[in-house]
Amino acid sequence: MQKTILVTGGAGYIGSHCAKLLSKKRFRVVVYDSLVRGYRDAVKYGEFFQGDIGDRASLDALFTSYPIDAVMHFAAFIAVGESVEKPDLYLTNNYEKTLVLLDAMAAHGVGKFIFSSTSALYGDPQYVPIDENHPLNPVNPYSRSKAQVEQTLREREASQGLQSVVFRYFNAAGADSEGELGERHDPETHLAPLVIRAALGAGKPLSIFGTDYDTPDGTCVRDYIHVNDLCSAHILGLEHLFAGRPSDVFNLGNGNGFSVKEIVATVEKITGKKVPCKYEARRAGDVSRLIANAEKAKRVLGWKTDYPDIRDIIGSALAFQKGRS
Ligand SMILES: NC(=O)c1ccc[n+]([C@@H]2O[C@H](COP(=O)([O-])OP(=O)(O)OC[C@H]3O[C@@H](n4cnc5c(N)ncnc54)[C@H](O)[C@@H]3O)[C@@H](O)[C@H]2O)c1
Numbered sequence: 001m002q003k004t005i006l007v008t009g010g011a012g013y014i015g016s017h018c019a020k021l022l023s024k025k026r027f028r029v030v031v032y033d034s035l036v037r038g039y040r041d042a043v044k045y046g047e048f049f050q051g052d053i054g055d056r057a058s059l060d061a062l063f064t065s066y067p068i069d070a071v072m073h074f075a076a077f078i079a080v081g082e083s084v085e086k087p088d089l090y091l092t093n094n095y096e097k098t099l100v101l102l103d104a105m106a107a108h109g110v111g112k113f114i115f116s117s118t119s120a121l122y123g124d125p126q127y128v129p130i131d132e133n134h135p136l137n138p139v140n141p142y143s144r145s146k147a148q149v150e151q152t153l154r155e156r157e158a159s160q161g162l163q164s165v166v167f168r169y170f171n172a173a174g175a176d177s178e179g180e181l182g183e184r185h186d187p188e189t190h191l192a193p194l195v196i197r198a199a200l201g202a203g204k205p206l207s208i209f210g211t212d213y214d215t216p217d218g219t220c221v222r223d224y225i226h227v228n229d230l231c232s233a234h235i236l237g238l239e240h241l242f243a244g245r246p247s248d249v250f251n252l253g254n255g256n257g258f259s260v261k262e263i264v265a266t267v268e269k270i271t272g273k274k275v276p277c278k279y280e281a282r283r284a285g286d287v288s289r290l291i292a293n294a295e296k297a298k299r300v301l302g303w304k305t306d307y308p309d310i311r312d313i314i315g316s317a318l319a320f321q322k323g324r325s
Contacts, residue, residue: 004028004067005238006110007046008053008101009074011038013183014116014172014227018072019045020181021231027238030066032059033075037185044180054097056104063108070112070238071105073098076145079189080120080285083142094145099152106160112241113164114234115153117146119223119251119290121168128257129293132168132249140285153247163247165237170223170253170292172230174313175320182320183227192224192314195263196321199273206275208260210282213289219260221289223253226307226316236301248300253292254308266314 005022009015010031015038022029022045029046032053040048049065051058053075062068076094077083083090105113122130123137138147156162173192175182183193188203197203211218233252240248258266264275297303307313 002026002028003069003242004030006030006032006062006066006068006071007074008032008071009038009076010046011035011040011042012074013185014230015072015074016042016044016181017176017227018074018231018234019043020176021228021235022046025235030062030068032062037077039184042181042184052097053101054092056100059101059104060107063104063110068108068110070114070241071101071110072114072234072238073101074116076116078142078185080140080142081189083145084140084285087141090141090145094142095148098149102152102156102162106162111162113153113162114237114241115149115164115166117150117166117168118143119168119170119253119292121147122290124287125290128289128291129255130251130291131293132251132296150249157247163241165240165247166249167230167233167237168249168251169230170225170251170290172227173224174226174228174307174316177228177316179319179323182324183317191222191260191263192317193321195267195275196271196314196318198277199267199271199275200321202321206264206277207280208277209280209286211279212282215259215288217259217261220286221257221259221291223255223257223291224310224313225253225292226305226313229305229307232306233297233301233303236303240301250297250301251292251294252297253294254305255292255294256308256310257289257291258310263310263314266310267318270311270315270318
């Protein structure tokens with residue numbers, strides 16, 4: 001029988017791409033989003049129900065209206081810098097409101113949950129590539145809010161039997177290959193769209209924070225994973241839960257690191273345009289290298305990446321940005 005999946009935050013970047021893949025895989029999709037940071041026109045797949053995850057009455061109406069089999073929870077605030085300035089906002093929106101969602105699920109007998117966590121949980125890594133056994137060291141309110149949800153999921157499994165799959169994403173990037181969806185954060189804080197906009201003359205010159213890190217060219221190194229590869233992992237995570245397999249935690253990344261300067265060079269090569277750059281001091285909280293060991297997701301879920309090449313990731317993001325300008 002067709003399963004119904006609730007996608008919170010489905011008007012945002014990753015959630016909208018997942019809603020599309022779920023629909024293609026013939027799941028019934030219900031998107032739940034307050035539009036606080038999302039876009040109604042990004043909900044191109046599934047039914048839309050506008051509401052806040054902290055609004056219990058709205059959630060009760062939702063769970064009464066739809067026979068939800070599992071929840072994919074993307075809704076959150078995502079900017080580390082903002083979380084440092086407004087820690088309570090992140091505690092409330094990302095943690096406390098998730099508790100309201102989990103309570104509503106429990107009240108309506110929904111026991112399967114997929115959660116968007118982050119590699120930021122690992123803090124400044126003791127080793128790379130980082131596997132799931134690496135100690136957690138959430139150093140800002142954003143990553144702490146994710147760690148708190150992870151802890152709650154473990155507790156609710158013990159107390160209520162909630163089954164969950166936690167995905168710790170490295171840097172999500174890229175866009176839908178059909179050009180329908182893409183990354184639209186406002187303000188944008190993620191590197192790929194910022195570099196692309198700078199190249200197209202549609203944004204400010206790119207600020208590069210720190211050129212003296214312990215990396216080959218001195219700029220920070222990150223692991224970029226195509227948004228569609230994140231989505232395919234979510235489908236496998238769902239199948240894992242529907243098959244009755246145990247709750248688990250998985251890193252999602254490519255296992256390759258690219259420096260800020262390498263991303264700039266990639267964008268320059270693809271666009272044929274020079275990226276105007278400003279070199280600035282290191283930003284507090286930025287770590288030198290974050291690279292995933294995602295072998296567990298491959299081994300346990302059978303996941304594989306379809307877009308391992310950084311040029312394809314950047315190329316898809318560029319096509320989306322060009323389509324908007
Ligand atoms: N983008 C990345 O690189 C990245 C990396 C690691 C983890 N994540 C996690 O993935 C998830 C999705 O990230 P994204 O980049 O798609 O973010 P996004 O900002 O594009 O989307 C988040 C969506 O959640 C909605 N939302 C926020 N608070 C809400 C609330 N209280 N009630 C209802 N809707 C609410 C927003 O309106 C928005 O549509 C987040 O949980 C984020 O922490 C993202």
